Every structure is written in C-alpha cells, then in structure tokens.
Amino acid sequence: MARIGVISISDGRDHVHARNARFIQSKQDELVRSLTTAGHEVVAGPDLVATNTLATSVARAVAAAGVDVTIFYYAVWSFPHFTMLAADATPSPLILVASTDPTEPGLVGMLAAGGALDQIGRAHTRMWGAPDDADLAGRVGAHARAAAAVASLRGSTFGRFGGRPMGMNTAVANTDQWIRQFGVDVEEIDQYELVLRAEKADVGEAAKARRWIEEHAAGVHYDGRKLTPELLERQIRSYLAIRDIIDERKLDFSGIKGQPELTEHFATMDVTEAFLNDPYDWNGPKPVHVTATEADMDGALTMQLMHKISGDPVLFADVRHYHAERDIWDLCNSGQHATWYAARSDNPAENLAKVHFYPEVFFFPAGGASVQHIAAPGQMTLGRLTRQAGEYRLQLMLGEFENYDDETNESLMRQSTPEWPHAWARLDAHAETFLSQFGANHIHAIPGDRRAELRAAAGLLGVDVHEWSRD
Incomplete structure (x- = not known):
C-alpha cells in the first residue's frame, strides 16, 4: 500500500474558518479513516490551512514525511492562493479531492484551486465524493x-548483461532518455563476468538447489546430452553468480542478453531468469528481482513498473501465435516465465508441481533446461512501454489467461514449442488491431485489473496511453 498525505484547505476569513473548522475536521477524519481502512498509511497535516503561512508550513511538514502522493482536501469554499502556496511546497504528485456534501461548496473550492494550478502548469488529478466512499478510497489508492x-524508478539502476540481442532494436533504449524521463541509470555488465562468477560459484549450493528442483518439479527430463545434472547445476550457478553481482552493484532490476553467446557456448539463462523473477528459491521466500530475457530494456522497465504497482512477479513472453479458431494467443518464450505463474501460489511446491524442466531445443546448442509450464487461468492486465518516433507510449489492455483439458493443452503446445512455457491469453483487443499496432515482440502481464494504476503511472511519467478494448 501507499503513504498518502492529506491537507485540508479552508477559507481565509477568520470568522468563516472559525465556523467551518469543526466541519472540515470531521470530513477530513472520515477520509483518513476510509483510506486507513483500505490499508494505506495516512499522514494528515498538523493543522487546517486557513492562512498563507500555514499553507506553506503544513505542506512542508507533510512532504517531510515522505508521502507518495498528497491530497488537498476541499470540504468548503477555500481560498485558491492557499492551494498555490501549498503546491509550491509539495514535491509529490497532487490529488485535489472535493467533498460532495451539498451544505458546503467544496466542489467550488476544488474547481477554483484546480483552475489556478492549470494556469501555472502544475499537474494534478481531481476526484470527488463522500469522504467515507469506498470507491473514492479505491481511486485515490490506485493513484497513490x-x-x-x-517514484521508486527514480534513482534506481538497471543491470544490462550483454548488449543488443540478435539485432533486436526494440530491446535497446536510449540511456540519456531513461535518466531524464524515468530517473533510471543503466549499468553495463559484460556476460563474461557472469560466466567467470558461475564457474566459481558454490558447487554445494548448486547441488542442493538441483535436488530441490528434482524433488518438487513435475519432471526434470534429463537426456544425457542437452540436459544433464551438470548442465542444470551450471544454470543454477549462473543464478548464484548474478545474485552476487546484483548485491555488489546494487542493481534494482536487470536484463540478460543470453543469445547467442551464452546459448551457443555456455548454457541458457532460463533457470536463472525464472528464479530471479520468482518470490522464492530453494532457500525460501526472497524479493522478486525483475529480470528480462534478451536484455530487453523497455520490457524490463515495463516489468519493474508493473511489479512495483502489483507486488507480484511479472510475466515476460513473446507473442508467439494467434489461434484464430479459438481467438486466443500463445504467449510463449524461450526465456523465463517465473514458475510462480504455474499456479500463482504462495507455496513454491504447488507451483513447481506443474513445472517441467526439459532439454533445450535446437536453437540453443549449449543446452540446459527450459522451464516449462502453462500459466494458471485468471484475469490479467497486459501491456508494454513501447516507442513511436522516439516517444514512449503505454500500450495497454485487459485479458484472461485460460487453461484447458490435458489433450487440448498438449495439442496447442505442439503447434509451437512444447518445451517452452505457455500462457493461453484471450485479449480484450481485436487481433487485427493488436498485430497492426503493437510495438514489440515481447509482452508483459500481471494478475487482476491494474489498468487504473498503470494509466495513472503513465500520466505521471508523461507517457501517452494507447488502450485497446473490443467495445
């Protein structure tokens, strides 16, 4: 949940404020209770703003608490210049909220304040409703x-292991633009560092992890050539190596090129990427470290934003095939689907019981295990930050992951690459629209309807939203 500041703006006439103060305070208290009940931490201003000096001092006090967003609350008519002074002292995004109690002109106060902010170009969001309205709390919460x-993006570092994979332009972004627009720095790391660290990684830990996978997975299908216990442990040691590099270089999220150097001469990064993106490994719960396969920078940025909004692992996939007869998409990739998506359970054993580790296919002569499963069904928000003529846009849609009987699942998998992970996705977008306009081969997803949060995030980042639906 988020930390939300609340500042109530009042009338600047002493006798009017004296009459209104109890009413304003009661409305603010109801709003604070509603937001707290919704699970947020609320920092209320130490006083109601009824003078120019209070406008500045109260706003500075709330800002000092490190809030994610600040509400300016209008229960009555409020002097607009108080809002202007408070806004100047408020670095966080602003939400103007008006009480809809008809006994006092709160809407009038919000509109006057909002118009004044428009005149100076200060971005803000406007909302209104009863202070105890759960829908209002939900909308505020999504924005917060x-x-x-x-805010979490600013000051963060992306670890880019390797360079552009296989000439994939959409996997490479302008680092100047990233630091300017998103506040994200890029640390370039050669893949040879990963190889060297993997060779020196703890062999005992790798053996322990391999036994844990063998015990809990639906199957580890050794073939004595492309997948052996030794190759699986090499992949696990790669995971241990990159964990060390992440800790040393203080990386917040990452991407691994993989192809063709590692996949031709060392091992695939499928196991490494899957467990980095999982909220657990063989040692128990751990933080998700968002990691994009093929060092896809915009993919990783999308995933990090989605993860910070939802708290869940984020799906990464190729848009592999459209089954027109079923109106579903096969989202399938040779890199990672976090094993969490197999059942979306807090219990790793439940997820791994649906995960197979198969020998890699002919694309990857170095071998290793692919991490195969079918994503569990449920509502999903899908999309990606893409670029058009150098400008970012968020392409966004709702969808549904589906699952079928074993025979149907098997038939669908065999039409593409059965050794890789799959998500059967029914998108809230027409196939012609999607294929004509989607700006990459990779797509990302999180559970539930998170469009409101992503729309708000795009607005805060100065990114246009291109949202599709069948309506």
Whole structure:
C-alpha cells in the first residue's frame, strides 16, 4: 500500500474558518479513516490551512514525511492562493479531492484551486465524493500506488548483461532518455563476468538447489546430452553468480542478453531468469528481482513498473501465435516465465508441481533446461512501454489467461514449442488491431485489473496511453 498525505484547505476569513473548522475536521477524519481502512498509511497535516503561512508550513511538514502522493482536501469554499502556496511546497504528485456534501461548496473550492494550478502548469488529478466512499478510497489508492511505483524508478539502476540481442532494436533504449524521463541509470555488465562468477560459484549450493528442483518439479527430463545434472547445476550457478553481482552493484532490476553467446557456448539463462523473477528459491521466500530475457530494456522497465504497482512477479513472453479458431494467443518464450505463474501460489511446491524442466531445443546448442509450464487461468492486465518516433507510449489492455483439458493443452503446445512455457491469453483487443499496432515482440502481464494504476503511472511519467478494448 501507499503513504498518502492529506491537507485540508479552508477559507481565509477568520470568522468563516472559525465556523467551518469543526466541519472540515470531521470530513477530513472520515477520509483518513476510509483510506486507513483500505490499508494505506495516512499522514494528515498538523493543522487546517486557513492562512498563507500555514499553507506553506503544513505542506512542508507533510512532504517531510515522505508521502507518495498528497491530497488537498476541499470540504468548503477555500481560498485558491492557499492551494498555490501549498503546491509550491509539495514535491509529490497532487490529488485535489472535493467533498460532495451539498451544505458546503467544496466542489467550488476544488474547481477554483484546480483552475489556478492549470494556469501555472502544475499537474494534478481531481476526484470527488463522500469522504467515507469506498470507491473514492479505491481511486485515490490506485493513484497513490502508481505514484509510489513511479517514484521508486527514480534513482534506481538497471543491470544490462550483454548488449543488443540478435539485432533486436526494440530491446535497446536510449540511456540519456531513461535518466531524464524515468530517473533510471543503466549499468553495463559484460556476460563474461557472469560466466567467470558461475564457474566459481558454490558447487554445494548448486547441488542442493538441483535436488530441490528434482524433488518438487513435475519432471526434470534429463537426456544425457542437452540436459544433464551438470548442465542444470551450471544454470543454477549462473543464478548464484548474478545474485552476487546484483548485491555488489546494487542493481534494482536487470536484463540478460543470453543469445547467442551464452546459448551457443555456455548454457541458457532460463533457470536463472525464472528464479530471479520468482518470490522464492530453494532457500525460501526472497524479493522478486525483475529480470528480462534478451536484455530487453523497455520490457524490463515495463516489468519493474508493473511489479512495483502489483507486488507480484511479472510475466515476460513473446507473442508467439494467434489461434484464430479459438481467438486466443500463445504467449510463449524461450526465456523465463517465473514458475510462480504455474499456479500463482504462495507455496513454491504447488507451483513447481506443474513445472517441467526439459532439454533445450535446437536453437540453443549449449543446452540446459527450459522451464516449462502453462500459466494458471485468471484475469490479467497486459501491456508494454513501447516507442513511436522516439516517444514512449503505454500500450495497454485487459485479458484472461485460460487453461484447458490435458489433450487440448498438449495439442496447442505442439503447434509451437512444447518445451517452452505457455500462457493461453484471450485479449480484450481485436487481433487485427493488436498485430497492426503493437510495438514489440515481447509482452508483459500481471494478475487482476491494474489498468487504473498503470494509466495513472503513465500520466505521471508523461507517457501517452494507447488502450485497446473490443467495445
């Protein structure tokens, strides 16, 4: 949840404020209770703003608490210049909220304040409703979560292992643009560092992890050539190596090129990427470290934003095939689907019981295990930050992951690459629209309807939203 500041703006006439103060305070208290009940931490201003000096001092006090977003609350008519002074002292995103109690002109106060902010170009969001309205708390909460996610990007570092994979332009972004627009730095790391560290990684830990996988997975299908216990342990040692590099270089999220150097001469990074993106490994719960296969920078940025909004692992996939007869998409990739998506359970054993580790296919002569499963069904938010003429846009849609009987699942998998992970996705977008306009081969997803948060995040980042639906 988010940390939300609340500042109530009042009338500047002493006798009017004296009459209104109890009413304003009661409305603010109801709003604070509603937001707290929704799970947020609320920092209320130490006083109601009824003078120019209070406008500045109260706003500074709330800002000092490190809030993700600040509400300016209008229960009555409020002097607009108080809002202007408070806004100047408020670095966080602003939400203007008006009480809809008809006995006092709160809407009038919000509109006057909002118009004044428009005149100076200060971005803000406007909302209104009863202070105890759960829907209002939900809308505020979505915006606050988005603000927290956007703020978390600033000052973060992306670890880019390797360079552009296989000439994939959409996997490479302008580092100047990233630091300017998102506040994200890029640390370039050669893949040879990963190889060297993997060779020196703890062999005992790798053996322990291999036994844990063998015990809990639906199957580890050794073939004595492309997948052996030794190759699986090499992949696990790669995971241990990159964990060390992440800790040393203080990386917040990452991407691994993989192809063709590692996949031709060392091992695939499928196991490494899957467990980095999982909220657990063989040693128990751990933080998700968002990691994009093929060092996809915009993919990783999308995933990090989605993860910070939802708290869940984020799916990474190729848009592999459209089954027109079923109106479903096969989202399938040779890199990672976090094993969490197999059942979306907090218990790793439940997820791994649906995960197979198969020998890699002919694309990857170095071998290793692919991490195969079918994503569990449920509502999903899908999308990606893409670029058009150098400008970012968020392409966004709702969808549904589906699952079928074993025979149907097997038939669908065999039409593409059965050794890789799959998500059967029914998108809330027409196939012609999607294929004509989607700006990459990779797509990303998180459970539930998170469009409100992502719309708000895009607005805070100065990114246009291109949202598709069948309506």
